Amino acid sequence: MHAIGIDIGGTKIAGAVVSEGGEILLEQRVATDAGDSDAIIDAVVRMVERLSREYPVDAAGVAAPGFIDATQSTVYYTPNISWRNEPLRERLSARLGLSITIDNDANAAGWAEYRFGAGRASTDMTMLTIGTGVGGAIVTQGQLFRGGFGAGAELGHLRVVPDGLPCGCGARGCIEQYGSGRALLRMANEIADAGLIGHNLAEARAANGGQLDGTIVAALIEDHDPGALAALRQLGSWLGQACASIGAVLDPQRFVFGGGVAIAGELLLEPIREGYLANLPARGFHPEPEFLTAELVNDAGVVGAADLARVHRAG
Numbered sequence: 050m051h052a053i054g055i056d057i058g059g060t061k062i063a064g065a066v067v068s069e070g071g072e073i074l075l076e077q078r079v080a081t082d083a084g085d086s087d088a089i090i091d092a093v094v095r096m097v098e099r100l101s102r103e104y105p106v107d108a109a110g111v112a113a114p115g116f117i118d119a120t121q122s123t124v125y126y127t128p129n130i131s132w133r134n135e136p137l138r139e140r141l142s143a144r145l146g147l148s149i150t151i152d153n154d155a156n157a158a159g160w161a162e163y164r165f166g167a168g169r170a171s172t173d174m175t176m177l178t179i180g181t182g183v184g185g186a187i188v189t190q191g192q193l194f195r196g197g198f199g200a201g202a203e204l205g206h207l208r209v210v211p212d213g214l215p216c217g218c219g220a221r222g223c224i225e226q227y228g229s230g231r232a233l234l235r236m237a238n239e240i241a242d243a244g245l246i247g248h249n250l251a252e253a254r255a256a257n258g259g260q261l262d263g264t265i266v267a268a269l270i271e272d273h274d275p276g277a278l279a280a281l282r283q284l285g286s287w288l289g290q291a292c293a294s295i296g297a298v299l300d301p302q303r304f305v306f307g308g309g310v311a312i313a314g315e316l317l318l319e320p321i322r323e324g325y326l327a328n329l330p331a332r333g334f335h336p337e338p339e340f341l342t343a344e345l346v347n348d349a350g351v352v353g354a355a356d357l358a359r360v361h362r363a364g
């Protein structure tokens with residue numbers, strides 16, 4: 050049976066009817082006002098009603114940012130929307146009369162990648178999503194890992210530098226400060242300031258009113274500009290180091306990288322592999338995991354949320 054997946058973001062809600070094979074049959078998007086949490090619930094209800102009028106479904110999964118409890122029913126906390134201990138599943142299922150599940154958005158995207166993308170045909174996959182921050186998802190022995198309270202797999206807050214850069218989470222030295230899109234911009238700015246190979250970065254920054262942004266750095270990476278590539282290598286090296294620590298605990302067969310930076314493909318994966326091997330405990334005595342970029346990109350949230358709803362209903 051088809052299922053509906055809903056992905057609630059800070060600025061929009063995406064919803065889709067998804068087949069058992071992970072194919073999107075119908076998709077919709079609406080803008081959200083993150084300040085009005087009741088309006089978001091109304092918008093989700095309307096979207097599920099509209100989508101289920103077109104296709105028969107027996108479950109709907111909702112992906113939202115933040116901490117979701119282990120029973121997939123309560124949103125403990127969302128960073129942009131004012132949900133605090135919000136019984137979202139109960140509120141939605143009371144209005145929709147459908148089996149509803151709630152999951153963290155990074156978990157939903159990771160599950161989609163595991164089922165239908167770069168993780169398929171493996172049993173153990175770890176995904177890191179490189180956006181403004183660093184998101185994480187863990188699949189172990191074919192199961193999505195949520196942790197005892199539901200807030201596990203926060204891989205962005207793995208500490209890689211004792212007393213390192215301050216992180217938004219309140220700690221210091223988290224990989225999010227060294228392996229995120231924001232970190233890439235910081236590294237690119239430092240290289241621009243240092244001159245020499247940073248010449249093109251500095252020139253592009255000046256032409257853009259003194260600011261580098263993701264689009265500019267991505268374009269320079271695509272042109273194989275030495276400064277932009279150096280920044281990407283630094284980023285990849287940090288991510289590889291984090292993967293060595295993650296690997297020591299979880300031993301995944303595959304590490305998958307999503308988010309905007311992953312478009313760089315091999316240019317990103319190569320320094321990740323090197324950083325991993327240089328920091329691996331007991332190197333040489335262990336099969337090497339695969340390092341891959343994500344395949345589903347924009348649709349992962351809705352596809353994963355729908356499939357998790359189906360798995361939950363079946364389970």
Ligand SMILES: [Zn+2]
Pocket residue numbers: 205206216217218219220221223225
């Ligand atoms: Zn942190």
